[in-house]
Amino acid sequence: MQPNPLAPSWLSVPQDANALATAVWSSNAARSESGELTVAGVPASALAAEFGTPLYVVDEMDARGRARLIRESFDREFARIGSSVKVYYAGKAFLSVEVARWMIDAGLNIDACSGGELAVALAAGAPAERLGLHGNNKSVREIDRAVGVGIGAIVLDSIIEIERVAEAATRHGRVQSVRLRVNSGVHASTHEFLATAREDQKFGIPLTEVAEVVALIRSHSSLKFLGLHSHIGSQIFETDGFAEAARRLFDVHAELLAGGPVPELNLGGGFGIAYTSVDDAFPIDELAARFADIVSAAAERLGVPVPVLAIEPGRSIIGNAGHTLYEVGTIKDVLVEGTAVRKYVSVDGGMSDNIRPALYGADYSARLANRSSDAEPALVRVAGKHCESGDIVVHAEYLPADVTPGDLLAVPATGAYCWSMASNYNYLGRPPVVAVRDGVARVLVRGETEEDLLRRDAGLDAS
Numbered sequence: 001m002q003p004n005p006l007a008p009s010w011l012s013v014p015q016d017a018n019a020l021a022t023a024v025w026s027s028n029a030a031r032s033e034s035g036e037l038t039v040a041g042v043p044a045s046a047l048a049a050e051f052g053t054p055l056y057v058v059d060e061m062d063a064r065g066r067a068r069l070i071r072e073s074f075d076r077e078f079a080r081i082g083s084s085v086k087v088y089y090a091g092k093a094f095l096s097v098e099v100a101r102w103m104i105d106a107g108l109n110i111d112a113c114s115g116g117e118l119a120v121a122l123a124a125g126a127p128a129e130r131l132g133l134h135g136n137n138k139s140v141r142e143i144d145r146a147v148g149v150g151i152g153a154i155v156l157d158s159i160i161e162i163e164r165v166a167e168a169a170t171r172h173g174r175v176q177s178v179r180l181r182v183n184s185g186v187h188a189s190t191h192e193f194l195a196t197a198r199e200d201q202k203f204g205i206p207l208t209e210v211a212e213v214v215a216l217i218r219s220h221s222s223l224k225f226l227g228l229h230s231h232i233g234s235q236i237f238e239t240d241g242f243a244e245a246a247r248r249l250f251d252v253h254a255e256l257l258a259g260g261p262v263p264e265l266n267l268g269g270g271f272g273i274a275y276t277s278v279d280d281a282f283p284i285d286e287l288a289a290r291f292a293d294i295v296s297a298a299a300e301r302l303g304v305p306v307p308v309l310a311i312e313p314g315r316s317i318i319g320n321a322g323h324t325l326y327e328v329g330t331i332k333d334v335l336v337e338g339t340a341v342r343k344y345v346s347v348d349g350g351m352s353d354n355i356r357p358a359l360y361g362a363d364y365s366a367r368l369a370n371r372s373s374d375a376e377p378a379l380v381r382v383a384g385k386h387c388e389s390g391d392i393v394v395h396a397e398y399l400p401a402d403v404t405p406g407d408l409l410a411v412p413a414t415g416a417y418c419w420s421m422a423s424n425y426n427y428l429g430r431p432p433v434v435a436v437r438d439g440v441a442r443v444l445v446r447g448e449t450e451e452d453l454l455r456r457d458a459g460l461d462a463s
């Protein structure tokens with residue numbers, strides 16, 4: 001079959017428009033004998049019947065497995081170079097009480113970037129010393145709470161915060177461990193990185209100012225300086241950007257050693273994952289080996305001890321574990337510029353449950369979930385139901401041409417930054433999140449109903 005001329009160059013006509021690309025789908029996603037999608041043994045139609053659509057479906061053992069794999073791989077590789085690693089799960093990707101427990105069980109720490117995320121991790125029973133707090137504008141209350149519960153580390157992001165955290169630590173009679181977020185001038189995304197002398201962005205302290213700021217941190221007896229922190233971007237497939245950031249940070253790290261201990265270095269998260277079959281993510285064990293090589297080479301170059309490495313992956317743990325199930329509502333064949341047809345398949349969710357395509361132009365893939373089909377593949381655009389032409393769930397995908405209203409569609413790799421960035425746009429309730437494991441589904445986060453949304457409308461109190 002000839003490709004549709006409207007298809008992007010990266011998207012080829014699939015041999016089988018029902019196939020589930022291994023790198024994109026969770027490890028327990030499969031087709032049953034009847035051709036239906038199952039996740040951890042639970043059929044898509046059973047999930048939709050019990051919980052409705054849209055629905056976020058998280059493959060529990062897949063998420064737990066990725067968390068363990070990342071920790072074990074980094075532990076092994078850093079033991080090889082005589083050091084160790086602290087892996088923080090970046091809760092912003094997706095956090096619920098159960099997910100926090102999975103991460104703690106897998107031996108990870110948890111990184112929160114607001115009081116709300118911290119509250120979820122604490123509600124899960126996560127030990128406070130295994131939590132970290134981020135953010136360029138943490139409120140005084142958030143800082144006070146974090147210090148008060150005995151949080152393991154706070155990442156300072158401005159000079160103003162030094163005083164705020166030091167004061168809170170004094171008030172609580174604690175010595176608070178802190179990292180300093182630096183702006184390395186390296187910004188990486190997918191296959192490229194950009195290195196500037198100074199990046200124009202809100203996060204961190206420029207490297208040129210770090211010595212002075214660390215001296216200020218060290219002047220407070222209520223603060224303990226752990227080391228520098230940098231996060232260079234997201235959805236990164238190459239390690240060159242991390243290597244450049246590590247090189248830049250190490251120059252400063254080595255200078256700081258003259259003034260006192262610098263036991264750690266935090267290189268953030270951002271490891272890329274496969275959203276479509278053309279995304280080629282690094283296997284985690286290879287990534288861990290590269291990181292160990294980068295860090296040991298940088299330390300050797302300057303003749304300093306290899307510090308403890310901290311990393312903060314989010315999407316590479318939870319992204320491919322999650323899927324969204326939608327029901328197809330309407331279908332339109334749109335003749336574009338009089339030459340080719342694009343099939344618009346509209347589903348019952350959209351930018352309120354996945355803002356990433358509209359916000360970043362992110363690409364996703366999709367498959368028929370309630371059945372498979374031998375029909376010829378047709379180029380489709382999966383659209384949401386919102387009042388916004390940019391409300392697209394999947395820009396371009398080939399699906400069997402007989403896709404029809406009432407079919408279920410599954411979009412894989414929606415475990416990260418979908419539920420956590422969801423909104424109530426157009427008064428849609430945020431969908432529930434269910435975990436599936438060994439043929440059983442259970443709710444992780446309940447969905448919102450119209451009643452939930454109306455309950456918050458104070459106008460009703462007056463009537």
Ligand SMILES: Cc1ncc(COP(=O)(O)O)c(C=O)c1O
Pocket residue numbers: 090093134231233234235268269270271312313314315316416
């Ligand atoms: C400071 C920081 N750490 C970690 C992460 C996690 O990134 P990812 O989920 O891409 O691994 C982010 C994401 O924005 C971040 O800003």
